[in-house]
Amino acid sequence: MIILLVEDKPEELEKAKEIFFSQGFKVAVATTLKGAFRLIETLKGRLKAVVTDLHYPESDEVPGADKPNGLALMCYCIRANIPVVICSDINHHWCAYTKDVIETLGYYSGKQVPFIMDKKDWKRAGEELLKIIPKGE
Amino acid sequence: MKKLLVVSDNKNWQSAVAKIASEVGFDEIISAEHENALAIFLEREPTHILVGEYEHEKINPNSRFAKAARTWQDLKAAAQPSQTFIRCGFSSHSYEDYLRLPFSQDELTRAMKLMKP
Numbered sequence: 463m464i465i466l467l468v469e470d471k472p473e474e475l476e477k478a479k480e481i482f483f484s485q486g487f488k489v490a491v492a493t494t495l496k497g498a499f500r501l502i503e504t505l506k507g508r509l510k511a512v513v514t515d516l517h518y519p520e521s522d523e524v525p526g527a528d529k530p531n532g533l534a535l536m537c538y539c540i541r542a543n544i545p546v547v548i549c550s551d552i553n554h555h556w557c558a559y560t561k562d563v564i565e566t567l568g569y570y571s572g573k574q575v576p577f578i579m580d581k582k583d584w585k586r587a588g589e590e591l592l593k594i595i596p597k598g599e
Numbered sequence: 600m601k602k603l604l605v606v607s608d609n610k611n612w613q614s615a616v617a618k619i620a621s622e623v624g625f626d627e628i629i630s631a632e633h634e635n636a637l638a639i640f641l642e643r644e645p646t647h648i649l650v651g652e653y654e655h656e657k658i659n660p661n662s663r664f665a666k667a668a669r670t671w672q673d674l675k676a677a678a679q680p681s682q683t684f685i686r687c688g689f690s691s692h693s694y695e696d697y698l699r700l701p702f703s704q705d706e707l708t709r710a711m712k713l714m715k716p
Contacts, residue, residue, distance in 0.1 A: 464641050475676075483679065488641040491676035501637070501673065508638045 464488045465511045465591065468498045468535060470518035478513075478549075478584040485588040495531040496521035499538065511595050512539050513587050516550035516560070533563065540571045545594040547576045549587040554579040601713070602627040604643065606636045606670055607651035616649065623708045633666045637673045646682060647711050648674060653686035653697075664688065685710045 469475045470493045482489045490505060492498040502509060516532035519525045532548055539546035561577060568575040576590035603625040605616050613630040620628050631639040650671045654664035671686055687698040698710045
């Protein structure tokens with residue numbers, strides 16, 4: 463099962479890859495929003511799900527990881543009917559509005575979007591992916 | 600089992616490399632074009648990967664080698680520690696993971712860290 467992991471910190475990337483491999487996933491990697499869009503297009507129907515951090519650069523030419531580009535990717539995935547999980551270390555006390563945005567978009571689109579906060583728990587992200595990827599994929 | 604993925608948009612070159620690769624001891628050789636290389640890489644899990652038509656690190660995005668550079672970056676990012684990656688082109692680089700074209704059986708064997716058959 464091929465998934466796309468979007469994460470810009472190298473140490474988190476390697477940790478996540480190892481965990482996802484152990485859970486049986488095959489992992490393509492992007493470090494920017496533009497890179498993620500390109501790989502989604504490249505992998506087309508073979509891509510089963512996306513797991514994304516919340517804050518990372520838009521592209522290599524537009525650095526700066528302070529924008530929540532993970533939300534843009536989430537919207538893209540909802541529209542493209544690609545299961546998506548957000549895995550972030552954002553403190554749950556400081557992201558009430560972000561939580562509301564994710565829940566509202568999920569609710570009105572009919573797609574559940576698991577949002578992991580406080581710590582980048584990649585194992586849990588993988589477990590959430592398995593719940594939302596349609597059976598038989 | 601030694602499984603080689605050869606990435607190139609040139610079918611003739613793919614065939615030529617496949618012939619050398621089978622002679623140096625690869626059990627399976629998979630060919631892919633740059634467009635579908637990542638998907639095939641993830642699905643088939645080769646032990647060794649050869650990305651063809653790669654020139655050098657700083658590539659003009661409009662150059663004919665730009666596609667190879669992107670394939671290389673995508674595959675390396677998705678790599679597992681056990682996989683061996685080699686890129687090849689016509690420049691005279693001394694990178695450990697670079698093979699200058701054309702290469703011999705011995706050069707491929709050394710680059711891929713294989714035992715001689």
